[in-house]
Amino acid sequence: MxxxxxxxxxxxxxxxxxxxxxxxxxxxxxxxxxxxxxxxxxxxxxxxxxxxxxxxxxxxxxxxxxxxxxxxxxxxxxxxxxxxxxxxxxxxxxxxxxxxxxxxxxxxxxxxxxxxxxxxxxxxxxxxxxxxxxxxxxxxxxxxxxxxxxxxxxxxxxxxxxxxxxxxxxxxxxxxxxxxxxxxxxxxxxxxxxxxxxxxxxxxxxxxxxxxxxxxxxxxxxxxxxxxxxxxxxxxxxxxxxxxxxxxxxxxxxxxxxxxxxxxxxxxxxxxxxxxxxxxxxxxxxxxxxxxxxxxxxxxxxxxxxxxxxxxxxxxxxxxxxDVERDLKDGSRVFPEKGARGEILVEGVSFRYVADQPVLKNISVRIEPGQKVAIVGPTGVGKSTLVSLVPRFYDPVEGRVLIDGIDVREYQLKSLRNQISMVLQPPLVFPVSVRENIAYGRPEASEDEIVSAARLARIHDSIMKLSKGYDTLIGEQGATLSEGERQRITIARAILRDSPILILDEPTSSVDAETEAAIMEGLNRLMVGRTTFIIAHRLSTVRAADKILVLRSGEIVEQGSFNELVRANGFFASLYRTQFGLEE
Known part of the structure; x- marks a missing residue:
């Protein structure tokens, strides 16, 4: 010492x-x-x-x-x-x-x-x-x-x-x-x-x-x-x-x-x-x-x-x-200035938080650049864990995750995470101004860019009703905003970051159907040309996906488009009938 x-x-x-x-x-x-x-x-x-x-x-x-x-x-x-x-x-x-x-x-x-x-x-x-x-x-x-x-x-x-x-x-x-x-x-x-x-x-x-x-x-x-x-x-x-x-x-x-x-x-x-x-x-x-x-x-x-x-x-x-060693060792590679292409390959990935309690088991999937991938399944099957491996919040116990053909562990963490925008659950906002919250991932963004992102997230009108507009200070844990408003602030933050890979973890879970439709209109524009992961239960989001991964007990039991999985009449079709049937 x-x-x-x-x-x-x-x-x-x-x-x-x-x-x-x-x-x-x-x-x-x-x-x-x-x-x-x-x-x-x-x-x-x-x-x-x-x-x-x-x-x-x-x-x-x-x-x-x-x-x-x-x-x-x-x-x-x-x-x-x-x-x-x-x-x-x-x-x-x-x-x-x-x-x-x-x-x-x-x-x-x-x-x-x-x-x-x-x-x-x-x-x-x-x-x-x-x-x-x-x-x-x-x-x-x-x-x-x-x-x-x-x-x-x-x-x-x-x-x-x-x-x-x-x-x-x-x-x-x-x-x-x-x-x-x-x-x-x-x-x-x-x-x-x-x-x-x-x-x-x-x-x-x-x-x-x-x-x-x-x-x-x-x-x-x-x-x-x-x-x-x-x-x-x-x-x-x-x-x-x-x-x-x-x-x-x-x-x-x-x-x-x-x-x-x-x-x-x-x-x-x-x-x-x-x-x-x-x-x-x-x-x-x-x-x-x-x-x-x-x-x-x-x-x-x-x-x-x-x-x-x-x-x-x-x-x-x-x-x-x-003295606690960083279990996520930083790599040396950086992405090119124009950013990642967005090709993602998951090869034989297994993961567990506690020994002998696997969360993911031998997951393998290829995602093409610009593809929209929805991940569905019961609570606790590892949906959020799977997408968390992409920005390296965790490293897999077995297997590997590749972006543009390179193992993510070879990239510098900062360079890797700069390629990814995220809307996570629960929606997290900071006790600073609305403007600073939206620009958190791009503090150098102009006023026009911030307002444009807010409009796409359908939060601009709500912001303008606040006492000081974009300069309004948000209370601890977003106490001055509703749950839906906090959610849309985090969506505007992801829109403004403008990264080639997008992770949406229940992006519309805290809003009503009308607001969801408005938000999804903006998100659909944002998802064009971006590799997107969507963890969602609402039918409208799942329908829009190019590929759906169905997780059960930590494994991919089905994958395909929405129509293919419904016609297969398997586990996804059962989820659809029980969870989404009212929205049909």
Whole structure:
């Protein structure tokens, strides 16, 4: 994990080095803080002459004034350096978080639908929004305090051992006890931090699921039940947080207790040294000030260890996702500038989401350029899965899919998907303007092109009735539009994309018969010259197809034109009588 973290720190090595230099300066000024007080006690109040030859002629008033000025300057410089150092480290940390978050989000965008289908959205959301901050905690709240405390300890040790080597060794005698405390507590803190983050991500998951299904929840009056689920997750999270907080505070208390014993021992021996005359009052004041300052970095080191252990959990959770290899390897081929011809060959394709539960079995079919192919069959037989193999939302377990004679796995995903326009179920719109929704696949499209696509999808008149026309913002999950309007927005989006391959998954399922006829008029114009897959149950759509594939139990049991399949009086004819008979 260290190497991966260093990779995110490397781009900021120059400001990081500057911050380390600032740390050394801060430590030096911390060392100087007690000395003006020593000069006042020993040289002004006790009358001892200054050891510096250039100050031999200074009177007590001058020494006192210079000591006070020196004290103010030390604190001012120390404060300024601390502000600068905090700004530098926070800036580096925030940029690292942004890079970390960017890589995670980009990686998630490129993982297959198979990965996303088995992952909880709320958990992924928590990893993006919260766990990514752990890299800042490890580097800026971990590395820098350690470096600062270490530099301060080294400088202070060199000064203190010159004052009184015995007291210095006594002060450091508590270090073995601190090391033992750290080793005993770190594992428990790590376990508690892991459990807390898992419970907190569960809260995100519960909220995300509920907000996505708020209409269903209200329709079935499940508000109280969903609230109970949320409270169970929230109470578990708060309990885990309390346990982690208690462990960290207990850890801090033990450390403070050990340091109190060390302080008492040093004060006792130091006072005896003053009484025996081996130390001056000013020197014991300086040493006592250093003692408090000595234990502060030791305490910082011990506390930082707990911070690092907690942060490592978050970093590890992010790398768990980043280490997931993309099961859809990107190819190297690109389509010619004029686009695909649209010839599609499915050869011996089998697919399953779960082992021993095949969804598609040995599917083979050839589709000529510009052909309209309808796919029908009962719910759950793999119709949507089959068309999902064309843009490589999934890869087949066996067999292959070819476009223009080339296995789709050899194409760059971006180039491949640019050849395909899709109208999927359920209709998905984004909480942006109507214009941006239609132009999602072609953001550079002109206003005329957007309006033309909307007219073809028979949605233009509805858009113009909205408060701001094409600039109207659509609510979350299209709450401001009807189901049929959302469907027609997605159709306009596919029309505007103008790709040589078209996938229509129930394109008219959410509209009435009159609107369906208008939409199909536009879609029929769009389908001319394009290879089109249509998953539909309505008779009008199925009749228009050049070829119909009939799926049953994951296999193609029949294929042919509408009239051929009806005359064959097989499974399709049975579907026709039961599902489409009223439309005849």
């Amino acid at each position: 260290r190497r991966e973290i260093l990779r995110y720190l490397w781009p900021y090595r120059i400001p990081f080095t500057m911050a380390l230099f600032q740390v050394i300066l801060i430590s030096a000024f911390e060392i100087l803080k007690p000395w003006p007080l020593k000069v006042v006690i020993d040289n002004v109040l006790s009358g001892k002459p200054l050891a510096w030859s250039f100050a031999a002629t200074f009177d007590n008033e001058t020494i006192l004034v210079l000591s006070c000025i020196g004290l103010v300057l030390i604190y001012l410089l120390l404060g300024g350096l601390s502000i600068l150092n905090n700004y530098t480290t926070i800036r580096i940390g925030q940029r690292m978080v942004n890079d970390f978050r960017s890589d995670l989000y980009s990686h998630l965008q490129r993982l297959s639908l198979a990965f996303h289908s088995r992952s909880r959205v709320g958990d992924l959301l928590y990893r993006i929004t919260s766990d990514t901050y752990s890299i800042q905690a490890i580097t800026m709240n971990g590395v820098f305090p350690v470096v600062t405390a270490t530099a301060f300890l080294v400088m202070m040790f060199l000064v203190m051992i010159r004052l009184d080597w015995l007291l210095t060794l006594l002060a450091l005698a508590i270090c073995p006890a601190l090391v033992i405390t750290i080793s005993l507590m770190s594992r428990k803190i790590t376990e508690a931090a892991t459990y807390f983050r898992e419970r907190e991500s569960e809260v995100f998951s519960v909220v995300q699921r509920a907000m996505s299904a708020i209409r269903i929840i209200q329709a079935f009056t499940k508000e109280e039940e969903e609230h109970r689920k949320f409270m169970r997750a929230s109470v578990a999270s708060l309990g885990a947080s309390l346990r982690l907080f208690t462990l960290e505070n207990f850890y801090s208390g033990v450390v403070n207790g050990v340091m109190a014993l060390g302080t008492a021992l040093v004060l006792y021996i130091g006072a005896r040294h003053v009484l025996s005359g081996s130390l001056s009052v000013g020197e014991i004041v300086v040493f006592t000030a250093y003692l408090a300052s000595l234990y502060a970095p030791i305490n910082t080191l011990s506390q930082t260890w707990g911070v690092i252990q907690t942060a490592k959990v978050g970093v590890r959770r992010v790398f768990e996702i980043l």
